Amino acid sequence: MAQIYLPTDHVADRSRLPSFEQYQDMHKMSLDEPEAFWSEIINEFHWQTHPTRGNFMSYNFDINKGNIFVKFMEGAMTNVCFNVLDKNVRNGHGDKIAFYWEGNHPEDYSRITYAKLMELVCQFSNGLRDRNIGKGDRVAIYMPMILETVVCMLACARIGAIHSVVFAGFSSDSLAERMSDCKAKVLVTADGAWRGTKLLNLKDTCDDAMEKAKTKYNHTVGMCIVVPHLERVTACGKLPHDLRDLYKWNDDIDVWWHDMVEGQSTICPPEWMAAEDPLFMLYTSGSTGKPKGVLHTTAGYMLYAAATFRYVFDHRDKDIYWCTADVGWITGHTYVVYAPLANAATSVMFEGTPFFPDNDRYWSCVEKYKVTQFYTAPTAIRALMKFGEHNVKRHNMTSLRVLASVGEPINSEAWLWYYKLVGSNRCSIADTFWQTETGGHVITSIPAATPMKPGAAGYPFFGVDPIILDNDGKEIKGEGEGFLTFARPWPGIMRTLFGDHDRYQEVYFRRFPGYYCTGDGARRDEDGMIWITGRIDDMLNVSGHLMSTSEVEGVLTEDLRVAEAAVVAKPHPLKGESLYCFVTLGEGATFNDELVDSLKKRVRHRIGAFAAPDAIQYAPGLPKTRSGKIMRRILRRIALGENDMGDISTLTDPSVIAQLLKYRAT
Numbered sequence: 103m104a105q106i107y108l109p110t111d112h113v114a115d116r117s118r119l120p121s122f123e124q125y126q127d128m129h130k131m132s133l134d135e136p137e138a139f140w141s142e143i144i145n146e147f148h149w150q151t152h153p154t155r156g157n158f159m160s161y162n163f164d165i166n167k168g169n170i171f172v173k174f175m176e177g178a179m180t181n182v183c184f185n186v187l188d189k190n191v192r193n194g195h196g197d198k199i200a201f202y203w204e205g206n207h208p209e210d211y212s213r214i215t216y217a218k219l220m221e222l223v224c225q226f227s228n229g230l231r232d233r234n235i236g237k238g239d240r241v242a243i244y245m246p247m248i249l250e251t252v253v254c255m256l257a258c259a260r261i262g263a264i265h266s267v268v269f270a271g272f273s274s275d276s277l278a279e280r281m282s283d284c285k286a287k288v289l290v291t292a293d294g295a296w297r298g299t300k301l302l303n304l305k306d307t308c309d310d311a312m313e314k315a316k317t318k319y320n321h322t323v324g325m326c327i328v329v330p331h332l333e334r335v336t337a338c339g340k341l342p343h344d345l346r347d348l349y350k351w352n353d354d355i356d357v358w359w360h361d362m363v364e365g366q367s368t369i370c371p372p373e374w375m376a377a378e379d380p381l382f383m384l385y386t387s388g389s390t391g392k393p394k395g396v397l398h399t400t401a402g403y404m405l406y407a408a409a410t411f412r413y414v415f416d417h418r419d420k421d422i423y424w425c426t427a428d429v430g431w432i433t434g435h436t437y438v439v440y441a442p443l444a445n446a447a448t449s450v451m452f453e454g455t456p457f458f459p460d461n462d463r464y465w466s467c468v469e470k471y472k473v474t475q476f477y478t479a480p481t482a483i484r485a486l487m488k489f490g491e492h493n494v495k496r497h498n499m500t501s502l503r504v505l506a507s508v509g510e511p512i513n514s515e516a517w518l519w520y521y522k523l524v525g526s527n528r529c530s531i532a533d534t535f536w537q538t539e540t541g542g543h544v545i546t547s548i549p550a551a552t553p554m555k556p557g558a559a560g561y562p563f564f565g566v567d568p569i570i571l572d573n574d575g576k577e578i579k580g581e582g583e584g585f586l587t588f589a590r591p592w593p594g595i596m597r598t599l600f601g602d603h604d605r606y607q608e609v610y611f612r613r614f615p616g617y618y619c620t621g622d623g624a625r626r627d628e629d630g631m632i633w634i635t636g637r638i639d640d641m642l643n644v645s646g647h648l649m650s651t652s653e654v655e656g657v658l659t660e661d662l663r664v665a666e667a668a669v670v671a672k673p674h675p676l677k678g679e680s681l682y683c684f685v686t687l688g689e690g691a692t693f694n695d696e697l698v699d700s701l702k703k704r705v706r707h708r709i710g711a712f713a714a715p716d717a718i719q720y721a722p723g724l725p726k727t728r729s730g731k732i733m734r735r736i737l738r739r740i741a742l743g744e745n746d747m748g749d750i751s752t753l754t755d756p757s758v759i760a761q762l763l764k765y766r767a768t
């Protein structure tokens with residue numbers, strides 16, 4: 103049985119939610135009387151048209167009863183940008199630091215106040231409006247972790263444009279596909295950025311992507327706005343003498359960021375948005391086919407982001423909060439941009455990597471900024487563990503109060519290292535389980551209120567009612583393991599997949615009518631805590647990046663030498679999971695190092711470096727059932743180095759197993 107850790111006085115002192123009973127009462131109220139529960143937070147925000155009572159939430163989760171829909175506060179009008187900037191400035195936080203920006207190079211840093219951020223956002227909003235970008239238009243963003251990225255997202259929110267951020271580690275193919283799917287009118291990027299000693303040539307990738315969007319998808323992106331970021335940066339490597347040698351410039355579509363904002367007014371009236379108008383979309387991998395454009399809307403997302411931040415990080419006025427996630431993922435959207443700003447918080451925004459210039463960069467920044475809440479991913483913790491304790495111990499980290507984790511289950515060894523070494527046995531750990539689709543945390547511990555166990559995600563957040571179902575869709579009450587689902591919405595849940603409501607209904611609501619299906623397995627233990635047991639679909643989680651096996655398989659079979667490919671997850675000590683690929687070959691093709699190399703390169707090139715396979719093995723055939731389904735369970739065992747394949751009675755040709763074992767990759 104896992105050991106229980108209780109919140110320490112260090113955390114409980116002055117917490118807004120100091121006891122488990124209080125958490126339980128509030129959770130019960132959030133389910134029994136949602137409108138009353140959320141009214142406190144609703145009243146803090148500005149509403150151009152006030153929400154009407156009795157109209158807080160309406161939904162249908164039962165696909166047999168008609169279309170799936172979720173609506174919160176219908177009829178209310180507001181603007182998220184106004185609430186996270188203007189409202190704070192009006193409430194006297196204008197001079198408060200919104201972000202301490204820490205560049206890739208330790209000598210490159212800056213800070214920005216709420217008042218200044220608001221001015222920059224207004225100027226850029228006016229620039230966008232001048233170029234005819236407005237409500238409902240899609241704006242693609244392919245940016246490094248710089249303040250302009252936040253400015254750009256908030257400017258979109260201000261004028262009602264839908265931002266679609268694509269993580270700047272994605273390839274030009276992936277960017278082209280995403281821009282074309284959402285029909286982006288404009289793309290915002292930077293000339294380039296350093297990550298550690300590696301130069302990302304962003305503008306060049308964008309040029310490629312715009313070209314591919316045109317030729318492959320017949321979609322023209324009309325304008326590319328470019329932040330000149332490289333010129334301000336202390337070089338970490340060698341740059342060409344003239345930065346413009348790094349990329350081409352096309353006066354017809356390329357515009358410098360400063361030319362967009364120059365001469366623009368620092369005042370910009372917001373576009374008042376209906377509660378259910380879209381705020382942003384963000385692509386996430388699907389287990390089949392193309393990426394899914396998860397759509398979040400205005401009022402519910404704002405409430406939920408604000409509330410989760412406040413309680414899960416136990417946020418207080420003078421705190422310095424730091425989330426290391428990239429803005430290209432949902433964690434960056436909710437917990438770098440919207441949630442901290444909605445709470446008038448001061449955050450650290452970090453451009454670089456944990457390993458540059460040294461492996462103590464995170465801890466030196468915690469010390470430098472006196473960080474009180476630190477939010478990162480298990481893969482980063484595991485990577486840092488191997489550099490030893492002295493990297494942590496030589497920094498003063500007594501400012502820390504709450505540590506948090508996200509992206510994948512955190513193994514108990516990493517949890518204990520985080521708790522003991524980073525948190526000196528006195529900080530709470532919030533292992534936050536959520537998804538791009540959920541908008542914010544759904545299962546987590548709450549610092550001063552709930553007990554913790556290494557590896558358990560914990561308890562439902564307010565408004566969230568987790569239901570564990572068995573294979574037949576029967577609810578498992580109390581202890582037990584099964585599919586993690588939710589029988590009712592909370593304000594931050596996604597509303598649809600952009601342009602494809604059918605797929606939304608099929609993917610999330612078909613399997614168990616009446617329930618939103620997360621795609622994860624879960625176990626409830628004897629203390630009512632929820633443990634996430636991993637994906638139950640054909641998805642992989644490499645260093646916290648979710649991707650589908652079929653997406654990688656599709657790329658492998660683009661090489662004409664490959665007849666068929668099957669990809670499985672293999673546990674990896676640092677990345678959590680890694681990709682292990684089986685390939686069968688076409689007539690006349692030979693399996694050699696060159697093929698392996700070129701397949702690995704192809705995946706990096708087509709999807710992104712984070713998707714690069716660790717192992718590719720030759721397969722004379724794949725283990726299939728009589729209905730032709732590949733038995734991935736067997737492939738997973740082979741990847742693991744096991745020899746016992748369990749029940750193989752449904753295999754068409756059991757002899758493939760001996761063959762596969764023979765060619766196992768090392």
Ligand code: WT7
Pocket residue numbers: 386431432433507508509510511512533534535536537538539559620621622634636637643646647648
């Ligand atoms: C999937 C969602 C939400 C932020 C980042 C990932 C896995 C996420 C945890 C956690 C166990 C986790 C799940 C989930 N996951 N956080 N704390 N414990 N698993 O967003 O790319 O939409 O991935 O990540 O499998 O379904 P995402």
